[in-house]
Amino acid sequence: MDRTEHIHALRQVLTRLDPGQAGTTNRFAFGEAALDAQLGGGLARGAIHEVFAPATPAAPAAAGFVTGLVLRAAGAKGHVVWIRQRHAQDETGKLYPQGLAEMGLAPENLTLVLVKDITDVLRAALEAARCKALGAVVIEPWGRSKHLDMTATRRLSLAAGETGVTGFLFRVAAGPEPSAAATRWQVRGYPTRPLAAGAPGFPAFEATLLRHREGLAQTLWHLEWNRDALRFSARPETVETGFAPVPALSGAVAPLLLDGPAASHLGRAG
Amino acid sequence: MRITAVDAAAREKGLYPGMTLADARARVRPLRILEADPDADAVLLEKIADWCDRFSPILTLDGSDGLLLDITGVAHLFGGETGLARDLKRRLHALGFATKIAIAGTALSAHALARYGKGGIVPPGAESEKAAELPVEALEAGGDVTRALRRAGLETLGMLAERPRKPLAARFGSAFTWRLAQILGEGDQPLSPRRPLPVFCAEQRFADPIGLFEDIEAALKTLAQDLCTGLEREDQGGRCFEASFFRADGTVRRIELLSGQPLREPATLLRLLLMRLDALADPVDPGFGFDMIRLAAVAGDSAPPAQALLDGSEADGQAVEDLVNRLAARFGVEAVQRFVPQDSHMPEYAAKAWPAISERAGSGSWYRGEADDPPLRPLFLFSPPQRIEALAEVPEGPPEHFFWRRVRHTVVRVEGPERIAPEWWKSYETRNTRDYFRIEDQTGQRFWVYRDGLYDRDPAPIHWYIHGIFA
Numbered sequence: 001m002d003r004t005e006h007i008h009a010l011r012q013v014l015t016r017l018d019p020g021q022a023g024t025t026n027r028f029a030f031g032e033a034a035l036d037a038q039l040g041g042g043l044a045r046g047a048i049h050e051v052f053a054p055a056t057p058a059a060p061a062a063a064g065f066v067t068g069l070v071l072r073a074a075g076a077k078g079h080v081v082w083i084r085q086r087h088a089q090d091e092t093g094k095l096y097p098q099g100l101a102e103m104g105l106a107p108e109n110l111t112l113v114l115v116k117d118i119t120d121v122l123r124a125a126l127e128a129a130r131c132k133a134l135g136a137v138v139i140e141p142w143g144r145s146k147h148l149d150m151t152a153t154r155r156l157s158l159a160a161g162e163t164g165v166t167g168f169l170f171r172v173a174a175g176p177e178p179s180a181a182a183t184r185w186q187v188r189g190y191p192t193r194p195l196a197a198g199a200p201g202f203p204a205f206e207a208t209l210l211r212h213r214e215g216l217a218q219t220l221w222h223l224e225w226n227r228d229a230l231r232f233s234a235r236p237e238t239v240e241t242g243f244a245p246v247p248a249l250s251g252a253v254a255p256l257l258l259d260g261p262a263a264s265h266l267g268r269a270g
Numbered sequence: 271m272r273i274t275a276v277d278a279a280a281r282e283k284g285l286y287p288g289m290t291l292a293d294a295r296a297r298v299r300p301l302r303i304l305e306a307d308p309d310a311d312a313v314l315l316e317k318i319a320d321w322c323d324r325f326s327p328i329l330t331l332d333g334s335d336g337l338l339l340d341i342t343g344v345a346h347l348f349g350g351e352t353g354l355a356r357d358l359k360r361r362l363h364a365l366g367f368a369t370k371i372a373i374a375g376t377a378l379s380a381h382a383l384a385r386y387g388k389g390g391i392v393p394p395g396a397e398s399e400k401a402a403e404l405p406v407e408a409l410e411a412g413g414d415v416t417r418a419l420r421r422a423g424l425e426t427l428g429m430l431a432e433r434p435r436k437p438l439a440a441r442f443g444s445a446f447t448w449r450l451a452q453i454l455g456e457g458d459q460p461l462s463p464r465r466p467l468p469v470f471c472a473e474q475r476f477a478d479p480i481g482l483f484e485d486i487e488a489a490l491k492t493l494a495q496d497l498c499t500g501l502e503r504e505d506q507g508g509r510c511f512e513a514s515f516f517r518a519d520g521t522v523r524r525i526e527l528l529s530g531q532p533l534r535e536p537a538t539l540l541r542l543l544l545m546r547l548d549a550l551a552d553p554v555d556p557g558f559g560f561d562m563i564r565l566a567a568v569a570g571d572s573a574p575p576a577q578a579l580l581d582g583s584e585a586d587g588q589a590v591e592d593l594v595n596r597l598a599a600r601f602g603v604e605a606v607q608r609f610v611p612q613d614s615h616m617p618e619y620a621a622k623a624w625p626a627i628s629e630r631a632g633s634g635s636w637y638r639g640e641a642d643d644p645p646l647r648p649l650f651l652f653s654p655p656q657r658i659e660a661l662a663e664v665p666e667g668p669p670e671h672f673f674w675r676r677v678r679h680t681v682v683r684v685e686g687p688e689r690i691a692p693e694w695w696k697s698y699e700t701r702n703t704r705d706y707f708r709i710e711d712q713t714g715q716r717f718w719v720y721r722d723g724l725y726d727r728d729p730a731p732i733h734w735y736i737h738g739i740f741a
Contacts, residue, residue: 124601
């Protein structure tokens with residue numbers, strides 16, 4: 001305990017000494033107290049944060065997580081630019097404004113940029129990161145590329161640091177590579193807390209903090225996005241009961257499904 | 271086979287269009303023959319027209335081998351009408367074309383003089399005098415009318431002009447006399463330009479063609495400055511700009527630039543132009559250099575002087591608009607989109623993506639969800655929806671599991687059906703009623719699937735589709 005306090009104090013001194021780091025005192029919180037406390041008040045504004053979807057099926061959930069972060073960083077009124085590679089639309093579908101609205105992001109505050117390849121994504125991202133008036137930029141390249149290296153991410157970080165625009169590098173179908181991002185997350189969908197009659201509940205994510213500039217250890221969080229309050233909260237660990245798909249019609253009591261989230265959560269035998 | 275066109279040398283030997291090829295071969299040997307290619311000729315004429323744009327923006331094609339230019343008020347730029355005609359002739363000759371030029375007070379008069387007379391420049395008011403010598407063919411009234419005129423002893427337009435017009439109109443129609451009047455310079459009809467006329471334009475000519483990028487950039491800077499000064503004087507802003515690069519060898523390259531809001535800031539305009547040039551897949555090639563560059567505002571809009579609000583909110587909106595302009599200049603207008611709501615309950619029609627620089631408004635509004643509800647619409651939507659193999663326990667119920675992209679998903683949580691009927695009041699609507707389900711699989715992926723049709727009403731087979739994915 002003593003040690004962490006020391007480190008915290010030292011870190012504050014460092015921030016004061018290094019003007020380049022001054023921007024990082026400006027943070028946005030997740031809204032979940034425990035997580036924010038661990039992050040020292042949230043994530044840095046005016047920086048690049050990487051969010052990885054480990055595989056294509058996890059992409060929509062990761063995009064939801066990014067949307068949440070965007071709203072935390074930019075607020076409900078901030079203007080957002082979302083840069084996608086055109087063929088991402090074949091994989092995950094088109095960004096659906098009605099769905100964004102129901103996540104809490106007003107579609108009129110969003111500008112979507114669709115470009116051909118990763119170099120164009122980076123070009124557009126740099127252009128957007130240099131625009132002070134934006135709340136946040138989502139940069140969504142698809143797959144790996146040699147162009148997305150340390151230099152490119154550092155250039156983005158610098159531009160974001162100068163303007164205070166927060167960038168989210170949302171990466172699908174790619175593994176972590178060296179980058180200048182402030183934090184790196186890996187996100188996949190997590191079973192939701194069921195509502196009445198076994199309906200899917202609020203968007204839930206399994207977010208792993210893979211890397212943190214200030215040296216925080218890897219941690220895994222189960223978070224839930226609350227659209228009404230525009231905040232993340234820890235997903236309460238409920239007793240995982242599998243809901244049969246047709247209880248309302250059959251009227252039968254739902255048995256615990258072997259394939260259900262309870263089973264997957266506990267780890268499958270064999 | 272007949273001859274469609276001859277050059278000057280062939281005409282001297284007595285060849286003329288319409289002659290059979292065998293006759294011509296019998297008369298002149300050796301004879302160089304090229305197969306007529308009207309399409310290529312048309313393309314060439316368009317190119318020459320593009321090039322002639324340097325003289326006047328108001329120009330139209332005249333038949334398959336002529337151009338009409340309205341040079342009202344531009345001749346002085348080229349040293350008067352004589353200077354312009356000489357310049358035009360010299361340049362076209364250098365490009366390898368034989369020309370016949372006529373300058374007259376009306377378009378038809380010039381047309382008739384060039385095609386049926388000797389061409390040349392008609393002093394103001396002297397059209398009727400010059401046209402008097404033209405044959406009646408110059409009226410282009412068709413073979414029957416021309417024959418009838420000749421039979422009546424009317425050989426030239428001068429003879430026709432002396433006669434009262436009323437009987438002529440009664441005999442040949444009012445279009446005939448109107449045409450005659452125009453050739454005689456008594457009445458005129460404005461040309462309809464082949465390209466939209468610019469609201470404002472600025473141009474720069476170079477005695478020595480320029481090819482270096484720095485020179486082009488400097489020229490564009492001056493032009494942007496000139497153009498914006500003009501726009502500002504009229505309280506206008508440009509929304510559509512066009513930069514035309516006239517190459518010394520006669521080809522013209524035009525680059526279009528669209529702006530989201532009226533623009534008249536020289537620095538911004540220059541930056542957007544340079545970005546646009548930089549992003550071209552097929553870059554502007556100076557070849558042997560450009561001898562003229564023109565920058566024009568093709569469409570404008572009134573733009574009162576901007577005034578920033580004290581809290582800077584106006585500036586923020588402006589900065590976002592500028593960013594949109596820059597992105598649109600670099601990646602194309604279609605690449606930068608914004609969403610507008612549409613008044614439709616069909617999920618695929620409930621929203622539209624427009625180019626961000628357009629000002630189209632939507633209809634209806636976004637549904638933002640009720641408090642304490644999870645999102646009922648997916649974050650991503652497939653268009654078209656993707657077919658899945660689904661197995662439902664009861665026909666009208668939700669699927670129990672399904673296969674999508676060769677992966678088996680077991681449904682763990684489900685909500686539905688939400689029944690969405692087609693817009694039956696639209697005549698082209700042929701869709702089935704859909705039952706949508708919000709489902710979640712064993713891994714925590716959330717889908718929006720629907721059954722296309724009702725078992726007891728719609729014809730089999732009834733299929734399942736994934737329409738979207740939730741976060």
